[in-house]
Amino acid sequence: MTDTAPRPTLEAVAARAGVSRATVSRVVNGGDGVRDILVERVRKAVDELGYVPNQAARSLVTRRHDAVAVVVAEPETRVFADPFFALQLRGISKELTAHDNQLVLLLTEGRDDHARVARYLAGGHVDGALVFSLHLDDPLPELIQRAGVPTVFGGRPGWSGDRREVVYVDSDNRGGARDAVRHLAGLGRTRIAHITGALDQTSAADRLDGYRDVMVDADPRLIAEADFTPAGGERAMRELLERCPDVDAVFAANDLMASGALRVLRESGRRVPDDVAVIGFDDMRPVAEQTDPPLTTVRQDIEEMGRLMARLLLRGLDREAPREGVGATPSSVVLPTTLVRRGSA
């Protein structure tokens, strides 16, 4: 807990290098149009003095902050409980760091915080925002969009976004689900059940759609609604066994629920995968690799999603590829998933 020493200013560096403030500024910001001799002198002075530009002063005039807000809505929910969040953040962080941007984290708890976040974003403290919001009825995305801050969403927002373009990055939930179910079908399974996630989240809804794409006229009793939690998975599995004792495969909308299902199946005396094949979603390593048997699951590249979100946002901010018409208004990206085969299917 020490006090900050008085920091040298541009003026000080200028004096030491025997040039004007303007020249120091030029050097510090790239040094174009300054003779090499002077550049050298200034660099030396900067080093000797340990000069670091005052970001506040700079932002005041440039109106740029080189900072991006990451908004995570309602972290009580699943995002926060699993490594998802950490991985996305890591991807985001890497990308932002590579472009010298800071990451300002805003976590919201409940509706009261929405206003706070909106105010902060509208306050122009950051150049843009990356927003994670899971629930269909979450008012946050719209609030943010209205704040007029360039934004990229993590996961397809439930909200349709007027006519303004909403940019998001998501996994191919539907396609991944299709792959999973097709794999089960390819194994010769015919009574393939689905344990859904919380259906007020687009990811859960999309995975259900993927399931239906393949199981075109599936027995509706083969679909059990749950909530992405292990306990929910257990409950759903019990329901399924009761309704359809002949079930021979289960596609759970995430690994946590799949692990719950696995437990119930074992309790009921079913062998996995012999009697019932099980597939999860996410490829949450700590869970998927530790279940018995190890879980076959649909992997999504979480870290890459984060990185991509940041990249899209920065591109939109003209941080890279200034014009060229190339990335003027970036559009949403849906990342592919891959099926990871382990023991359970």
Added chain:
Amino acid sequence: MTDTAPRPTLEAVAARAGVSRATVSRVVNGGDGVRDILVERVRKAVDELGYVPNQAARSLVTRRHDAVAVVVAEPETRVFADPFFALQLRGISKELTAHDNQLVLLLTEGRDDHARVARYLAGGHVDGALVFSLHLDDPLPELIQRAGVPTVFGGRPGWSGDRREVVYVDSDNRGGARDAVRHLAGLGRTRIAHITGALDQTSAADRLDGYRDVMVDADPRLIAEADFTPAGGERAMRELLERCPDVDAVFAANDLMASGALRVLRESGRRVPDDVAVIGFDDMRPVAEQTDPPLTTVRQDIEEMGRLMARLLLRGLDREAPREGVGATPSSVVLPTTLVRRGSA
């Protein structure tokens, strides 16, 4: 992706309210010493114009940022893989938000990033830092301390800190370990083994110390070194069974390793807890509750740790309890742990 509209300035509000900039500033910052009539007028003008203070301009003069950096070193390691991180962050976020501070997240990957972080902190962009660094030999804590930024560490840093006071928040790892081992002893177990965490982390070392406190002259073969991962736990458990087939209890330094140990014990035909009792550490719910049998473990209040770190830092920054001599220089805090009994011991 919309552009930010031109934001009203203090001047504009002043004009509209028919007062001077100074008065508006006073009102915005608490409004002491301004007649109620004027306060009212200014508030109205602020609302009508949607005025939000420009933080950059404010920081420029106040030299305060109302922002705190959270530095997470080497997130490849365990912090990042489990909900730990998310929970701490949540605690930190809550506390910071309550005091109107922003959270700037800095994740470092490898040594190269150290300099970057140090530079950032030294750059005076934030008022203080909360630092998570796990490894004994990590140079980061020292770098940061030298940057002269008020800092609170998460977990006891391995580094002793010259003579400057190092402030940290930690769980009572040693005490928690003692409780666990005593509990096992209380169950009548005599051949109590310990699976350590990565011993280059203070938490692992402290838990080992706690184990030794109780098992004063334990058979050294009862101690197996591992690394906090499930695979490490499995390996260690196998070693233990080989070295000491008569082992009747295991205290693992975290839940992940305990889950691995559980698997190996089952494979070997041992019943838990009948033949071998098992205790973990952390109380990572998704793991501890899902093992078979559910894991008895030592709980630490992660979120509270985060909250406390933030509180200590803010207090050190004079954000609360300005003088009074009360919290002038906050000192480290070690939070108690509690034993959570489930099925495994």
Added chain:
DNA sequence: ACGGCACGCGAGAGCGCTCTCACCAGGCCG
């Protein structure tokens, strides 16, 4: 040889805010 034209550099005007200080009322004391 002289006018023009780069190019390199410095002077200076702000960016939007805070904060000190001087000023002007009143109300109080002597």
Added chain:
DNA sequence: CGGCCTGGTGAGAGCGCTCTCGCGTGCCGT
């Protein structure tokens, strides 16, 4: 009834930086 405080207000000087100008210098063309 005048001097003096006191509390409320406004004027103005910066905080450290960027960026536009305009002024020199050296170099080219004719």
